[in-house]
Amino acid sequence: MPKVKTLYVCQQCGHQSIKWAGRCPECGTWNALVEETVEPSASDSGAPLAVVSPTRLADVALDDTVRVPTGLKEFDRVLGGGLVPGSVTLVGGEPGIGKSTLLLSMAGSLAAAGRLVLYISGEESLRQTKLRAMRLGLSDSSIALLAETQLEVILESIRQVKPQVVIVDSIQVTETGTLHAAPGSIGQVRACAHELVRMTKASHSALFLIGHVTKEGFLAGPKVLEHMVDTVLYFEGESTSGF
Numbered sequence: 001m002p003k004v005k006t007l008y009v010c011q012q013c014g015h016q017s018i019k020w021a022g023r024c025p026e027c028g029t030w031n032a033l034v035e036e037t038v039e040p041s042a043s044d045s046g047a048p049l050a051v052v053s054p055t056r057l058a059d060v061a062l063d064d065t066v067r068v069p070t071g072l073k074e075f076d077r078v079l080g081g082g083l084v085p086g087s088v089t090l091v092g093g094e095p096g097i098g099k100s101t102l103l104l105s106m107a108g109s110l111a112a113a114g115r116l117v118l119y120i121s122g123e124e125s126l127r128q129t130k131l132r133a134m135r136l137g138l139s140d141s142s143i144a145l146l147a148e149t150q151l152e153v154i155l156e157s158i159r160q161v162k163p164q165v166v167i168v169d170s171i172q173v174t175e176t177g178t179l180h181a182a183p184g185s186i187g188q189v190r191a192c193a194h195e196l197v198r199m200t201k202a203s204h205s206a207l208f209l210i211g212h213v214t215k216e217g218f219l220a221g222p223k224v225l226e227h228m229v230d231t232v233l234y235f236e237g238e239s240t241s242g243f
Helices: 073-078 100-113 126-135 151-161 186-203 223-228
Strands: 005-010 034-038 087-091 117-121 146-147 167-168 206-212 231-235
Touching: 005 186, 034 186, 034 206, 087 100, 087 186, 100 117, 100 126, 100 167, 100 206, 117 126, 117 151, 126 146, 146 151, 151 186, 186 206, 186 223
Parallel strands: 087 206, 087 231, 117 146, 117 167, 167 206
Antiparallel strands: 005 034
């Protein structure tokens, strides 16, 4: 039976090592290696894996790649014309820069157009989300709200609701019970994002992950998240300006 093992993972670049070091050998960041427990995967159990037959390129249908307008003209332009079913978009930026407001506004526009949107708030209560929605004129919107941080509960809600668009605010506070690590650690971020991306690809819904930038200017778990999603959008502001 496979054993649980311990690795040291860099919080900046995701480099893994079996030994602790004061400086990451990959990116050179000091005191960035954090101990994390790695659970054995299903493939490590020795059980036979299901055989999946490949699909011919000529047989792949493109009907599900039609872009869906979000209702926000400039946001559609940045996304290349709208949402693509099955796509995963990471929205990063400093706390308070407007990520949640933008995506809640987008959710309201999509819901008004008849799309089923699930907004998962891990950092604010339903009442706080409602207050923001009222400021945006979305008091009577049909957006489905869920205040939850446990990944397993979130995945089950997605299975039951079957939304066309899922917004997770934010990936740093989402945690899975399969890992013995604190929320926001690179192991938790990687594991939660992986499961959400896998469900998105299987259900052909569009997924938005909100990620906060650290004081050093890095997106928490940057290399891990950037390599797992289809699109990365960064919010930046001028410290000397009102915008």
